[in-house]
Amino acid sequence: MGKKAEGVFIAEEDKKVFKLTVDGKETSVTEGTSVFDAVKKVGVELPAMCYHYSFSPFGSCGICLVEIEGKGNNVRSCTAKAADGMIVRTNTDKMIDARKKAVEKWLIIHPLDCPVCDADGKCELQDLTYDLGVYDIKKGVKKEVPEDTRSVVLDFNMERCILCGQCINICEEVQQIDALAFYKKDGKTLGGAHEGVPLDCEFCGDCLAVCPVGAITSRFSKYVYKPWQLKKTQTTCTYCSDGCQITLETEGEKVLRVTSQLSYLNKFGHEIERGDSHGGLCVRGRFGFQFVNSEKRLSRPLAKINDKQVEVPWFKVIPQIAKKLTDIKNQYGGNAIAGLISGRCTNEDVYLFQKIMRTLLGSNNIDTAARYGHINSVLAMQYALGIGKSTTSYKQITLSDVIFLVGSNITETNPVASLRIKEAKKRFGAKVIVSDPIQTKMMALSTHPLQVAIGAQAFLIRGMIKAIIDNKWAYQPFIEQYPAAYEVLCQSMFSISKEDIAQKCGIHWEKISEAAELFAKSKRGTLIWGEGIVSQTGGWDNMLSLIDLALLCGLLEKPGAGIHPVCEENNEQGAVDMGGVCEFLPGQIPYSDGKERFETIWNKPLPDGVGLSLPKIIEKALRGEIKALYIVGENPLATLPESMKVREAFEKIDLIICQDPFLTQTGQIADFVLPATTFAEKEGTFTNMEGEIRRVQKAIDPIGESRTDFKIFSDLSRQMGGEAYRSPEEITPEIDLSVPGYYAGERLQGDPSHPQAAGVVPPSSRLAHYLGNGFAEEVLKRYDKTGRGNPAPTMQLVLGQSIYHSGKLSTQDEGLMKIYNTPTLRISEADATELELKDADWVRVKSDQGSVELAMSILASLPKGIVWFPEHFATLKDLMKVEIDSKTDVPYFKSGPVSIKKVPLFDLKVV
Ligand code: SF4
């Protein structure tokens, strides 16, 4: 299939309007609308097997036929465009007959092995045969093609393929991966990976979802169900913060497969709100469900007795924990207690946890996974703008004219959200600027790639600001409203030359300046940033510089423009919103500002002073001053490098409670281990990275004796004299009172009444305060700080993300581990040549913290001087030295200097 032309954005109001008649009814549509969609507008549902809302019409199945006066019979309505004055007839005998004939044609080349087909009962060919009354089924012609079972996830049964092309189109146009094609073999047309090689792709499974028949099947769910036998529960994916809606399909207490809107809305041109989501999923959401029913799930509580963890019943363990916590509080005060809760817990879980910590245990030492980076975004945005989350939405991102993506490998961390950027470019003609030290997939697709030297992102942002100021491209209303702040920004750019910036970034000044001009002059520009800038040294400063850039480009005022932090875990944003960090009470209210109000709401005194973040909790534990630590769904021993001395700190704590569905490394040293459920067994809500509330619905009962986090907290609360709640629903009125309007954003995808859809965030009074108070001093100091530039002095190890995993949860999933379980150290071609390395060689990676030996492989997209390893696997994390942000306590350990040496075979120590 040839590549399709990239789209050009035409606003709806600028399109011509055509009037036409369908079956005698008048309708009007805008130019470019297909006849199929025009027909749909008058309420007629035409059958279709290759037309799909998510990609351009292909016109292969010949089912959607209509008569158009002057154009004759048998016009494929999906590829024909509506025109002014057109007269369309859909229901003539001739058309019905022609559609029947088309279905008969496909039945002849289809094996009719319905009894053993996974699509039986959810098959468009079956449905159309029935709907159109095709009762005389001719004997089919077998293609004699064996099923292709060579891929790790998807099987291709070409006997069943009706050559509709949907799998190829969705992969090429929506995913923009282009892994599939039709190819010829022995005179037959077959579909699958290009040229018939085994499929090795991102395994998003969108092709599986749109296949109208059972030609593509999942190996993880094969022959174990008939679609109508499965109970379907819509909930929210637990992996990343995109907040995709998924359907858990279960039999009894077992999840058998995951589907989404894309699997069910592909008939008769059904459509969902475009731009918001295409209704599909990524590999983790679709295939990473096996951890729910994993054999490794904990089913009974454990308590350490004589240094051994033994099973104990719930009725004993809750009173024991409550007593120990209360004793510690009474003896040492609440300050000796700390809590850590996962960004994968629901809003209701986090709210109740922090309430228990603050009101019953008298401790404000609370933290969550947002501390690993996202808190930099929230704190900086709050500090400067008074907003602690994205100011835009997926729909607005899709309709942006210029997108600047900084330090985010978004296709790997947030794959479905990344499709919004891909769609913006391909369908609507947006310009996409991508800045990263690594040639990410998004950089490869971008219009303006800025591959910056490692550690030089700050210089690049500064360069863009300098170009905007020097060329007077800044947003005029900002200059007029804040002349003094603008003057300061101008001054801060004097001390660095464009040559210096270009040299440090390793990018020609012209390219930086071109990107800056494009972004500054954008009408609906979007600035998106992620872990590559917030979880790296200088994260807080970088955030403030990004805010400067956003202000100079008018992104907080231009309608449709916005700024958007990418966070990784599904509910990192919600965890911060619910007061799961020491700085904030629920609603992101600074602790000292909200203490009195919450004392009234909760009717309990709260501890004095802001509590401790995770790094500070560890520091204090090392001094023996933390006596109890309650860890929920987090695993600091596996996440943080040894240089943070987590183990040493934890060994000094008298009481560690670890609540998790699995026995993690941290759980293994805990005094109590409480078996929690997964999201599939929970009710509640997550907040995605747009700030949208997404519902979590229980699909199965808790496995074994595991209990939901909420129930465990509620039982503990009751035991310690606090409130008990029977369900998360019971706490929502209190959350609504604490954070007015928090749930009001709850909506179906695509609801235009959502307040953010309007897209304009007025400059808040917070901004005026920020720009008027100490801004000059802070800015001049910040831009004066020196940073690392190009070339980096030594080889840099980067711990990055892989699409097949998310944090450490996915490594508990059998399915995802089947797809990707043997990470290698990735090395650039240039370094491999210099070090005389070839794929599968073993290398010794050495830092000042130690050394590790492992296998390597070449990654062509890496620049010289960077080696890469997926952070989901703990193999190399201990080589990293941690640096703690002095402002936000974010621990930076995602990159650092190492040396690489080939390990001769005879010298190899297998680890
Ligand atoms: S699984 Fe996704 S990436 Fe792979 S071929 Fe199908 S659509 Fe393309």
Ligand code: SF4
């Ligand atoms: S495999 Fe399925 S989606 Fe792909 S061309 Fe064949 S029938 Fe269509």
Ligand code: SF4
């Ligand atoms: S993009 Fe994120 S939320 Fe969506 S399916 Fe994938 S992991 Fe789940």
Ligand code: FES
């Ligand atoms: S040809 Fe129009 S839906 Fe297939």
